Amino acid sequence: MRITGIETTKKGRYALMVDGEFAFSLHRDTFLLCPWLQKGAEVTPERLEALRQEDELHSARERALDLLSAAEQTSGTLRQKLLRWYGEEAVEAAVLRMEELGLINDLDYGRRYAADAVNLRGWPRRRIAMELQKKGVPEEVIEEALADITEETEIETACRLLEGPYRGKLRDRKERDKVKAALQRRGFSYEVIRQAVSRVLENLPETEPEPEEAPETGDRREELLALIRKKYAKNMADRAGMEKTITALYRRGYPLEEIKAAMAAVLENLPEGREVLEPEEAPETGDRQQELLALIRKKYAKNMADRAGMEKTIAALYRRGYPLEAIKAAMNTILEQEENCRDD
Numbered sequence: 001m002r003i004t005g006i007e008t009t010k011k012g013r014y015a016l017m018v019d020g021e022f023a024f025s026l027h028r029d030t031f032l033l034c035p036w037l038q039k040g041a042e043v044t045p046e047r048l049e050a051l052r053q054e055d056e057l058h059s060a061r062e063r064a065l066d067l068l069s070a071a072e073q074t075s076g077t078l079r080q081k082l083l084r085w086y087g088e089e090a091v092e093a094a095v096l097r098m099e100e101l102g103l104i105n106d107l108d109y110g111r112r113y114a115a116d117a118v119n120l121r122g123w124p125r126r127r128i129a130m131e132l133q134k135k136g137v138p139e140e141v142i143e144e145a146l147a148d149i150t151e152e153t154e155i156e157t158a159c160r161l162l163e164g165p166y167r168g169k170l171r172d173r174k175e176r177d178k179v180k181a182a183l184q185r186r187g188f189s190y191e192v193i194r195q196a197v198s199r200v201l202e203n204l205p206e207t208e209p210e211p212e213e214a215p216e217t218g219d220r221r222e223e224l225l226a227l228i229r230k231k232y233a234k235n236m237a238d239r240a241g242m243e244k245t246i247t248a249l250y251r252r253g254y255p256l257e258e259i260k261a262a263m264a265a266v267l268e269n270l271p272e273g274r275e276v277l278e279p280e281e282a283p284e285t286g287d288r289q290q291e292l293l294a295l296i297r298k299k300y301a302k303n304m305a306d307r308a309g310m311e312k313t314i315a316a317l318y319r320r321g322y323p324l325e326a327i328k329a330a331m332n333t334i335l336e337q338e339e340n341c342r343d344d
Contacts, residue, residue, distance in 0.1 A: 001048070003041045023048060027062075030055040053090070060086045060094035068103050075104050076136010106137050110145025118149065122161050125149045127187030151192060158188055158196035170201055224254060224262045236266065246324070250315055256324070292322055292330045304334065 005017035013025040016037070031037060034051065060082055067073060067081055075095050082091040098104045110132055117123040117131070125146055132142045161183065162170065169175035176197065183193045228236075228245065235241030242263065249259045296304075296313065303309030310331060317327045 001043050001045065003037065003039055003043055006037065006039055018043070018048065024052050024055075026051070026055045027058050030058050056086055056090040057093050060090040061097055064094045064098050065103075068098065072109065073104060074106050074109055074132075074135045074137050075099065076106075076138075078104065080136060106141045107145055110137050110141055114146055114149060118153065118157055122157050122186070124154045124157065124187045124189070124192065126189070130187075154188060154192045155196050155199070158183055158192055159199055161186075162196055162200040167200070167204075170197065170204065221258070221262065224249070224258065225265060228262055228266050233266075236263070243318075247315075247318060250318075256311070256314065289326065289330065292317070292326060293333060296330055296334055301334075304331070304338070 001018055003016060003018055004020050005015075007015045007017070009015050009025055012028060014028065014031040014037075015025045016023045026034075026037075030051070037051075063082060063085065064078060067078060073081075075098075078098065079091055079095050082094060086094075095104070113132060113135075114128050117128045123131075128149070129142050129146060132145070133139075137145070162179070166179045166182070169179050180193050180197065183196075184190070188196075227249070232241075232245040232248070235245045245263065246256070246259055250256060295317070300309075300313040300316070303313045313331065314324070314327050318324060
């Protein structure tokens with residue numbers, strides 16, 4: 001076999017022509033390290049194959065360095081990506097070389113990944129192990145990386161989750177079962193969930209404090225008065241306008257009682273001779289009141305357990321057109337009935 005031509009490709013590689021036909025191309029570094037590669041040189045098939053393998057290994061190493069410069073890799077993810085372009089032998093040699101250079105360390109990667117997963121994501125050991133397996137980390141390395149994650153660590157992690165977004169759902173049995181199911185989907189075992197729920201429940205107060213608003217400061221009251229005078233003064237001439245004002249201010253986060261007090265103060269200071277209607281509706285008829293009671297029991301009963309839920313109910317019913325006094329009277333009736341049932 002004879003080399004009949006050597007041509008430079010557009011990518012800067014050197015294409016070898018053997019006996020008039022294209023054989024393969026070489027990286028520039030590989031070509032320069034082989035001074036015997038000249039046109040007209042005799043070459044054996046074995047020597048050509050060794051040259052091709054050497055060039056493949058060189059290219060695989062270069063590609064590995066490019067991938068590592070773009071993002072951190074495990075040996076598994078790097079291996080999977082290199083296999084898209086190179087043979088298994090060249091890939092294994094390239095991965096081994098990266099490990100020798102300290103550019104890949106599965107154990108260090110696994111420990112850092114596990115720490116972030118526990119502290120930032122709230123994952124248990126089993127979930128972390130599954131994710132590391134997907135990333136190609138060897139089983140024995142995973143075991144060593146997760147050695148510090150004990151059952152107690154998982155219980156503490158579950159407790160953090162329960163004391164955060166799930167805290168308000170632990171008192172009700174049905175809601176608590178939903179929380180347990182959510183933790184199971186995260187990968188926590190039944191025993192870990194049981195112990196975590198037990199610990200958090202023990203530390204819960206007998207009754208959750210109601211989310212009372214802090215008393216408004218003078219500055220806050222003056223801010224509300226100024227807002228009504230500046231933006232909603234034209235609404236104070238009739239009942240419909242005043243109810244729109246109440247709704248708008250409630251959506252801004254002002255408590256209903258403070259809105260009504262501020263509006264009363266504004267009305268008292270209106271110029272003499274300007275007539276306004278009080279923002280009170282006529283008493284509800286019996287049928288209308290019964291309809292309101294039935295609606296609250298059917299659709300908003302679950303909101304009656306705390307102040308935040310009751311305020312949401314008031315806002316929803318007010319948007320439906322029910323007067324504020326009628327809503328409050330109906331809710332008080334329901335609360336009194338529930339209190340009487342508990343006493344019985």
